Amino acid sequence: MQTDKKDTILVTGGTGFVGQSVVRRLLQSGRQARILARKMPLRQPDNTSVEFRHGNVLEPQSLEMAMQGCAGVIHLVGIIRETRHQSFVQAHVQATENVLQAARAAGVGRYIHMSALGARENARAEYHKTKWRAEQLVQASSLNWTIFRPGLIHGPQGEFTTMVVQWHAGKAPPFFFMPYFGGGLLGQQAVTRVQPVLVDDVAELFVRALETTKSEHQTYELGGPDQMTWPQMLEVFNTALPGPRRAILGIPFWLATALSMFPLPGLPFNRDQVMMAGEDSVCDLSALTRDFPGFVPRKLETSVREYIKSIGVI
Ligand SMILES: NC(=O)c1ccc[n+]([C@@H]2O[C@H](COP(=O)([O-])OP(=O)(O)OC[C@H]3O[C@@H](n4cnc5c(N)ncnc54)[C@H](OP(=O)(O)O)[C@@H]3O)[C@@H](O)[C@H]2O)c1
Numbered sequence: 001m002q003t004d005k006k007d008t009i010l011v012t013g014g015t016g017f018v019g020q021s022v023v024r025r026l027l028q029s030g031r032q033a034r035i036l037a038r039k040m041p042l043r044q045p046d047n048t049s050v051e052f053r054h055g056n057v058l059e060p061q062s063l064e065m066a067m068q069g070c071a072g073v074i075h076l077v078g079i080i081r082e083t084r085h086q087s088f089v090q091a092h093v094q095a096t097e098n099v100l101q102a103a104r105a106a107g108v109g110r111y112i113h114m115s116a117l118g119a120r121e122n123a124r125a126e127y128h129k130t131k132w133r134a135e136q137l138v139q140a141s142s143l144n145w146t147i148f149r150p151g152l153i154h155g156p157q158g159e160f161t162t163m164v165v166q167w168h169a170g171k172a173p174p175f176f177f178m179p180y181f182g183g184g185l186l187g188q189q190a191v192t193r194v195q196p197v198l199v200d201d202v203a204e205l206f207v208r209a210l211e212t213t214k215s216e217h218q219t220y221e222l223g224g225p226d227q228m229t230w231p232q233m234l235e236v237f238n239t240a241l242p243g244p245r246r247a248i249l250g251i252p253f254w255l256a257t258a259l260s261m262f263p264l265p266g267l268p269f270n271r272d273q274v275m276m277a278g279e280d281s282v283c284d285l286s287a288l289t290r291d292f293p294g295f296v297p298r299k300l301e302t303s304v305r306e307y308i309k310s311i312g313v314i
Contacts, residue, residue, distance in 0.1 A: 008032040009210065010067050010108075012057055012099060013076030015039075017158045018114070021203035022074055023050065029207050036066050057095035058086075063102035072110035072210055075099045080127065080159070081270050092130035093137070100141045111143040112209050117151040117221055117281050124279075125272040135219065146209045147219040148202070151281040154300070155199030156311045163268075164237045165311070168246050173268055178238065180230035181277045182250025190231045190250070195223030195282040198303045205292060214291040221283035224297045230277070233300065240304045253278055 009026055013019040014035030026033040027049050036055045044052065055062030057077045067073065077099075079091040096113070103111055119131035131149075138145050154161050166172035167179065183189035202222065209215040228236075231248045238245050253274065260271040289295060 007071035007210075008034050008069060009072045009074060010034045010036060010053075010070045011074045011076065012036045012063075012095075013078070013114070016076065017155070018153060018199055018202060019076050020157075021155065021199045022076065022206050025200070025203040025207045026074075029211075031207075031210075034066065034070060036063070057098055058090060060098045060102060063098055064105050067102050067106035067108055070106065070108050072112065073099060073103050073108050074112045074114075074206055076114045078114060078116070078131070081272070082126075088126045088130040089133075092127075092134045096134035096137050100137060100143060103143055104141070109144055110210055111138070111141070111145045112206050113138045113145060113147045114206075115147050115149045115219075117149045117223065117283055118276065118279060119149055125275045127272050127276065139217075139219075144216050146215045146217075148205060148209075148222050149219065149283075150197055150202050150222040151224075151283065152194050152196045153199050153202055154196045154304070156307045158199060161237075161307075161311075164234065165241065165308075167234075168237060168241045169243065170246070173266070174251075177247040177249045178234045179249060179251050180234060181253050181256050181274060182230075183253060184250075185252060185254075187250030187252035187255070190229035191253075192278060193227050193229055193280045193282050194233055195227045196233060196300050197222055197224040198298045198300075201295075201297045205288070205295065208292055208295075212291065218287070218291065220288050220291075221285075222288060223281075223283045223285065224300055225285075226300055227282045228300075236301050236304055237308075240301070240308050 009031055011019055011022055011033055014023050015037050023033045033050050035052050037052045038056050040052055040054050053066040055066045077095050079086055082088055115135050116131045118128045119135055121132055123129045135147055138147055152160060183191040234248045256274045259267060260274050
């Protein structure tokens with residue numbers, strides 16, 4: 001489907017870390033962005049190409065109204081930890097069902113879906129399992145869909161980058177070192193690999209998917225250009241950030257697992273996160289580079305050096 005440059009695209013999760021980058025990219029592409037927001041901003045943005053609609057993905061009526069007149073939907077809503085108000089099943093499965101149904105009812109032509117690397121039926125983590133269930137709903141729908149499964153997404157304002165910056169500054173637990181979950185009795189073995197991708201590269205693909213028929217009915221795994229262990233990734237930040245270098249030390253998986261079973265207030269990780277960190281989170285980018293010619297994900301080292309200046313580090 002070739003979308004008209006003036007098309008309006010609804011973005012669920014448009015107020016979040018990835019969502020803000022996607023909205024910027026939509027505007028650069030000449031489209032109108034409509035953001036579904038649980039909390040409306042105090043004042044409408046100056047840019048007339050952005051509008052906010054009050055809504056919640058768990059309230060189907062608000063979704064259908066927000067989608068009126070839209071040519072496409074980019075569905076980003078998701079959570080990394082459950083809250084008293086929202087379970088993984090609600091935020092991933094129920095929400096996707098509601099968004100798909102509203103898109104059909106509103107006659108929306110194009111649907112781009114945010115999943116996650118590692119989503120699969122028999123995953124250990126609930127996060128991955130519910131992401132997989134949501135994918136099944138998307139694939140069974142009559143909409144013209146594309147699914148992306150990114151690994152770890154980094155960028156200024158992202159939860160991961162913010163946490164690493166705080167570790168480096170000694171302002172977040174464990175305060176005295178930058179931690180990763182490691183194998184062995186003392187956690188000294190870096191056993192798993194990651195492939196961090198820059199948030200603006202993710203946004204580029206979500207918007208380019210609206211423009212290419214090749215991406216219709218495709219599921220893409222998505223990562224950056226570098227596969228590395230957790231300590232190697234932390235070392236990139238350690239080198240780029242101003243101030244004294246921090247030690248990078250492993251917390252044994254056995255200890256992290258035990259702690260997450262009886263979580264104390266303030267424990268900065270949960271059981272799902274420990275289980276996910278215990279798996280490789282890497283992928284093959286060949287399908288992406290085939291269908292999105294010219295797409296070159298940026299290296300972690302280069303992009304961290306660039307954006308670290310802009311976040312006015314501590
Ligand atoms: N960050 C990563 O490393 C990563 C990696 C792979 C996949 N993903 C996926 O990417 C997506 C976006 O992640 P993110 O890092 O941008 O997260 P985020 O910053 O926490 O953003 C989440 C967004 O979802 C919205 N939201 C949550 N529940 C909602 C509801 N019931 N109704 C309407 N909006 C709701 C939030 O709105 P409020 O502003 O009202 O809170 C926010 O805009 C998620 O699906 C996540 O699973 C992220």
